[in-house]
Amino acid sequence: MTRSPLLIEPLADPSLRVGAIALYIDPEDDTGILALMKTEAFAALTSALPCLIPNDRVARMPAPIQEQLARTGCRFVAGDAIRTAAALDQIDLQPPCEWLGGRWFMTSGGQSGSTQSTSRGLELKLLQLVANEADTRDIEAVFRQDPVLSYHLLRLVNSIGMGVNRNISSFSQAILILGRQQLKRWLNLMLFSANRNDRRSALLLAHVTVRARAMELLAKAAGFDRQMQEQAFMAGMFSLLGTLFAMPLEKILVPLNLSKPLMSALLASEGDLGRMLKAIDAAEQFDAKALTAELVSLGVPLEDYNLLYVEAYQWMLGVVHERQRDDNA
Structure with missing residues (x-):
């Protein structure tokens, strides 16, 4: 067999x-x-x-x-x-x-010019504010400087499976309804989809979405609690920030004040989160042998992994299809 x-x-x-x-x-x-x-x-x-x-x-x-x-x-x-x-x-x-x-x-998106640099600067500032639990007014101020960022935030929060019966019309309302932790998740996903001039955007968003969701489901399958599952999601997403911003990952992560286990996983592939990242890396590189070994170390049966990876792709499709509807609007 x-x-x-x-x-x-x-x-x-x-x-x-x-x-x-x-x-x-x-x-x-x-x-x-x-x-x-x-x-x-x-x-x-x-x-x-x-x-x-x-x-x-x-x-x-x-x-x-x-x-x-x-x-x-x-x-x-x-x-x-x-x-x-x-x-x-x-x-x-x-x-x-x-x-x-x-x-x-x-690889690098090859974008240049002051507009691109300004947009990336605002995204980094937003990422730092959210990660450090900044005051809502400070976060709103960043969105007022970039209508594209603001548009994508509200579209994502309004439309992707949040269980909210009314449209969200402001950032402060989104925080009240969703809570900071869930809002962090969507804000960071939004950063990967906010740049219409980047030809990589659609596939990069798909890739990071699968990566983050698969990490979360893998943590659950390995028996970790909800807090660890949330950290796994963030690890999967933050692991590609260097690619998104074309900067060394460590330089981006230091101002975010992340937990030590999360930093160790992202920069050195250490700890339980590091093992999960290595498993997902192996999957993306089509290395079945390395992936199987990491799953064994995590105590996750292959059957469970296969199902959760399919579920991660299903979740990604909801995010990507919403982005495509935005682009066609």
């Missing part, structure tokens, strides 16, 4: 938005993946956006796996339909390519 982790890659369409995901399934896994495909969570994911599997992998799968994948709506595609790029200047979406993979969105 072979069990293996499910490896997933977000793919961009020609507009560089999230258009599909690629599923990298171990052809030898004849039980674990089959059980996952029969869950409601997997069916919901495959119905929400194209789930692609390269033909060369499909050909090596047992017939029952192929049949179940087809029933769930997965698409089998030629290898040249998905092209990878390591940087923005390597992007090539000429036919027969339909989808773009790779880590191109993790």
